[in-house]
Amino acid sequence: MRCIAYVTAGGPSEDKEIVEVTPLTPLPVQVDGFTQVLSQGREVVAVSAEWLEGNELPGYFELDLEDDMVGVLTRLELTPTSLLRGKGANALLVGDPGVEVTSMDTRSPGFPLPESWRDRLLQRKPELAAVEASGHRRLLIWIGPTSYEQWYDGCRRRDAQRSEEIKEGKARAARLEQDQLITAGTNFVNPYTFVPLPASVYKTAPNGHAQAIAGGLTGYIDAAFHLQTPMMLANDFQPEADGGSERQQAVRVPGSAVRGAVRSLYEVMTESCLSVIDPDYRPVHRATIQVDPEACLAVVTRMAPDGSPTHVRTTSEVIWIPAKLLHSHFASPAGLRSGQRIRFDETKASVRPFGKVAGRDVTRNELEEAGADSITLADGELASGDWVVHVADAGTKGLHPVGRIFVAAGKLDATDIPLAVGAWDDYRERCRGSQDVQQGQLASGAPAWSDSAWSGVPVEHVHTPKGGRKQRNIIGTRRKSDGALGEGDSVWVTPAADGATGLKVSASWRVWGKMPVHDRLPDKSLLPCTNPDALCPACALFGFIEQRRVTRQRPGKTEQNAYASHVRFPAFFETDGPVGIREIHPPPLRSPRPSAGSFYLAHPQAQPPLWESGKARLGQPTSHWGADDTPVRKIAGRKFYWHGQEPWDSDPTPRQRRRDHYPAPGDPKNKDAKRWLMDAGNTLTGRIHFENITRDQFAFLLMALDPRRLRDLDTNDTATEELQTHLGGGKPLGFGSATVTLMHVAVEDAAGRYRETADAVDSEELMELKAPVPPDAPWLPGLVKALTSEAVPANRIWYPTMGNFNSRSEDQQEAFDESYAFYAAFSGANKRKGASGANRSAPRPVSRMRTLPRIDAPSQFMTNEYPQEN
Numbered sequence: 001m002r003c004i005a006y007v008t009a010g011g012p013s014e015d016k017e018i019v020e021v022t023p024l025t026p027l028p029v030q031v032d033g034f035t036q037v038l039s040q041g042r043e044v045v046a047v048s049a050e051w052l053e054g055n056e057l058p059g060y061f062e063l064d065l066e067d068d069m070v071g072v073l074t075r076l077e078l079t080p081t082s083l084l085r086g087k088g089a090n091a092l093l094v095g096d097p098g099v100e101v102t103s104m105d106t107r108s109p110g111f112p113l114p115e116s117w118r119d120r121l122l123q124r125k126p127e128l129a130a131v132e133a134s135g136h137r138r139l140l141i142w143i144g145p146t147s148y149e150q151w152y153d154g155c156r157r158r159d160a161q162r163s164e165e166i167k168e169g170k171a172r173a174a175r176l177e178q179d180q181l182i183t184a185g186t187n188f189v190n191p192y193t194f195v196p197l198p199a200s201v202y203k204t205a206p207n208g209h210a211q212a213i214a215g216g217l218t219g220y221i222d223a224a225f226h227l228q229t230p231m232m233l234a235n236d237f238q239p240e241a242d243g244g245s246e247r248q249q250a251v252r253v254p255g256s257a258v259r260g261a262v263r264s265l266y267e268v269m270t271e272s273c274l275s276v277i278d279p280d281y282r283p284v285h286r287a288t289i290q291v292d293p294e295a296c297l298a299v300v301t302r303m304a305p306d307g308s309p310t311h312v313r314t315t316s317e318v319i320w321i322p323a324k325l326l327h328s329h330f331a332s333p334a335g336l337r338s339g340q341r342i343r344f345d346e347t348k349a350s351v352r353p354f355g356k357v358a359g360r361d362v363t364r365n366e367l368e369e370a371g372a373d374s375i376t377l378a379d380g381e382l383a384s385g386d387w388v389v390h391v392a393d394a395g396t397k398g399l400h401p402v403g404r405i406f407v408a409a410g411k412l413d414a415t416d417i418p419l420a421v422g423a424w425d426d427y428r429e430r431c432r433g434s435q436d437v438q439q440g441q442l443a444s445g446a447p448a449w450s451d452s453a454w455s456g457v458p459v460e461h462v463h464t465p466k467g468g469r470k471q472r473n474i475i476g477t478r479r480k481s482d483g484a485l486g487e488g489d490s491v492w493v494t495p496a497a498d499g500a501t502g503l504k505v506s507a508s509w510r511v512w513g514k515m516p517v518h519d520r521l522p523d524k525s526l527l528p529c530t531n532p533d534a535l536c537p538a539c540a541l542f543g544f545i546e547q548r549r550v551t552r553q554r555p556g557k558t559e560q561n562a563y564a565s566h567v568r569f570p571a572f573f574e575t576d577g578p579v580g581i582r583e584i585h586p587p588p589l590r591s592p593r594p595s596a597g598s599f600y601l602a603h604p605q606a607q608p609p610l611w612e613s614g615k616a617r618l619g620q621p622t623s624h625w626g627a628d629d630t631p632v633r634k635i636a637g638r639k640f641y642w643h644g645q646e647p648w649d650s651d652p653t654p655r656q657r658r659r660d661h662y663p664a665p666g667d668p669k670n671k672d673a674k675r676w677l678m679d680a681g682n683t684l685t686g687r688i689h690f691e692n693i694t695r696d697q698f699a700f701l702l703m704a705l706d707p708r709r710l711r712d713l714d715t716n717d718t719a720t721e722e723l724q725t726h727l728g729g730g731k732p733l734g735f736g737s738a739t740v741t742l743m744h745v746a747v748e749d750a751a752g753r754y755r756e757t758a759d760a761v762d763s764e765e766l767m768e769l770k771a772p773v774p775p776d777a778p779w780l781p782g783l784v785k786a787l788t789s790e791a792v793p794a795n796r797i798w799y800p801t802m803g804n805f806n807s808r809s810e811d812q813q814e815a816f817d818e819s820y821a822f823y824a825a826f827s828g829a830n831k832r833k834g835a836s837g838a839n840r841s842a843p844r845p846v847s848r849m850r851t852l853p854r855i856d857a858p859s860q861f862m863t864n865e866y867p868q869e870n
Contacts, residue, residue, distance in 0.1 A: 008058040185806030187861040194637030195782040198271035201525040206540035216750030225738040230677040232730035248578040255569035266704035272538035279518035283595030297410030307445030315410025336476035338391035339449040339490040341378035348374035384414035390490040391476040392506035394461040420499035427503035431483040442483030449488025455480040514626025532563040573686035580679035598623040601633040603851040616846035622828030640786035644794030645734030656733040661814035699769040706740040721789040782855040826850035
């Protein structure tokens with residue numbers, strides 16, 4: 001090996017006949033124009049002094065070194081001045097003559113050095129002595145009392161110290177910003193966030209169950225889940241005996257509930273498919289205020305044996321009547337029911353056209369108060385010329401006084417028309433998101449309008465006049481929008497050549513969003529797995545089940561397409577003995593609303609602090625699926641709820657406690673069942689069995705069970721507190737946060753049970769396995785943040801609100817909980833609220849759509865304030 005060496009007199013034994021030859025090894029530094037960079041090596045070779053006869057020592061030599069034997073030596077001649085400057089030098093940089101050191105590209109083995117280190121090296125330029133060497137070459141000698149290695153270590157120490165200072169500075173700044181946002185009072189943190197999806201999912205053949213794979217693992221893991229907040233138990237949980245609302249008893253939680261939580265984490269960590277989505281889901285949105293000139297009122301006249309309507313009788317004319325003009329015909333306003341028939345004395349009727357609302361053409365004919373005497377109720381069979389009254393929900397008309405609340409009345413035609421093919425199915429699907437539908441279960445049928453069991457809902461109008469108190473008035477009774485209609489019910493329809501279509505319960509009701517889920521994924525590979533021979537990592541471990549329709553020869557029949565799991569969770573996870581449980585009446589547990597495109601769709605162009613996106617257009621919400629969709633907005637990611645829960649005795653009421661304005665037990669409007677909680681501080685344990693899995697699958701399973709293992713992978717140091725998982729119900733309210741301890745693992749070679757001599761498996765070694773996660777995995781920092789116990793302040797986790805936390809009191813809770821007000825204000829379709837003072841009459845611009853902060857944003861706060869006017 002030809003190299004340059006530093007040769008000194010004397011050797012380890014200080015034998016003057018022996019000299020030390022210390023080869024110079026390549027430095028992790030490159031200088032522009034220099035072809036070789038050298039640093040004094042650690043290997044010392046002792047040779048006979050006769051090799052150096054006639055050469056002055058110490059000095060730098062070129063030599064051939066092979067098997068610790070020194071070959072030809074050539075001294076590098078240095079000038080006395082250079083020797084003087086080079087005293088103590090311990091590194092050489094060798095390059096071409098005439099090169100000026102103006103810049104450096106520093107490199108360290110395996111990774112680049114920071115630019116700041118290059119700058120430090122350039123600052124040493126006066127100490128890089130240029131000398132002449134044989135062969136018309138030029139040398140640069142590293143001058144100074146420290147070696148390059150010492151300088152390198154010093155840089156590392158300085159950088160580490162500076163990094164801690166910067167980190168602490170950022171933490172202080174973040175705390176200050178958070179304190180300022182909390183002080184403002186108009187900022188909140190939405191209860192959920194989204195972890196980004198992978199660009200694609202790699203699917204491959206699973207291990208199979210027919211035979212043990214080479215190196216496969218079989219065994220079990222004993223896991224303990226330690227509750228950090230109370231856990232909401234299942235709907236069907238029943239205490240063992242009668243007693244009060246607080247008691248002690250042993251608790252058993254279904255293993256399937258724990259399995260679901262673990263699998264959801266495993267899917268993220270392994271970049272697997274979205275196993276629980278409905279690829280064909282397409283949301284239904286509330287339509288903007290407008291009058292469809294093709295739509296008309298109709299009455300259901302004929303029913304099929306299965307309870308579905310087949311024919312309707314349409315109307316030829318529609319008049320809007322103030323509800324108060326009809327109330328005098330009934331014992332109470334609730335007696336005015338949707339579907340009621342009336343007659344007009346048209347010689348007495350006084351009708352006027354009404355203009356525009358919110359910039360939309362909504363011209364309609366309204367009956368004036370002077371025409372009240374023209375109304376009489378109609379009895380008997382449907383007759384041409386009778387009018388049918390339709391009562392719809394008044395929830396969006398709170399700005400109008402009760403005297404300006406109208407109901408529609410349509411003049412009946414003489415003949416019936418059939419429903420168009422698909423019209424009924426379309427209506428039922430649009431009903432699915434109605435507040436009258438519980439857990440997505442549509443009604444299978446409905447009694448006729450004339451039946452005493454007719455399904456109606458009182459319509460309450462709430463209005464607060466300026467400077468006055470909130471007023472509540474009953475307008476009438478509407479038909480439940482639960483997916484069923486009965487004979488005599490009124491409904492809006494659009495007549496078409498093939499029959500009536502476009503069934504609606506109000507003139508402006510619900511419209512379909514554009515593009516279903518499967519068209520809004522980054523790649524089709526994220527769709528749920530259906531091929532047992534090509535599975536994503538999660539389905540290859542946990543299995544999958546798909547119910548699919550069979551051939552036309554067996555209509556209505558389904559068959560299972562499935563792959564069995566390699567992981568088996570116990571029937572129950574249990575407490576060791578009696579623990580504290582209590583019954584509560586929780587606030588409403590809201591079902592997910594994927595139709596909220598401002599939150600459930602990704603908006604990469606939105607930037608802090610307001611996180612606004614889209615182009616605002618009056619009356620056209622950009623939050624709808626399909627609005628402003630160039631390019632197509634993708635699904636935001638996998639949904640996770642933030643950890644954090646305020647103390648139960650917080651003032652005002654924390655979000656997990658029921659507020660006074662919610663309907664009390666026994667109230668017909670109360671749809672929230674009481675639930676049992678298991679107290680925080682308790683532990684659930686269970687044994688998870690696995691069979692015939694790989695080491696990588698085992699490592700990911702450990703990490704999905706105990707997400708605290710993510711800390712070792714998080715190079716951004718996102719986690720500031722414990723990493724926790726969610727168990728049980730009530731996640732939006734902060735229930736079920738838990739940490740995990742893996743108490744015991746027993747593992748054997750999967751094939752060992754079938755052999756006399758099994759390969760030994762070290763369980764303790766396996767517990768130290770690291771999951772093969774790339775350091776730049778796009779999901780890693782987001783998931784760590786989502787699972788961190790104090791990633792966001794617990795006292796600001798709340799569904800979107802237009803209220804102010806600092807002025808919130810018990811008598812303001814109802815308005816504070818009206819999340820729809822936030823979505824309405826920031827859907828990208830409404831004008832801002834009017835200004836106060838001198839600018840009250842000034843025109844207000846339309847507010848842009850406001851979106852969720854991306855999970856990688858330092859602050860997850862959202863504000864309900866409008867931006868400052870220019």
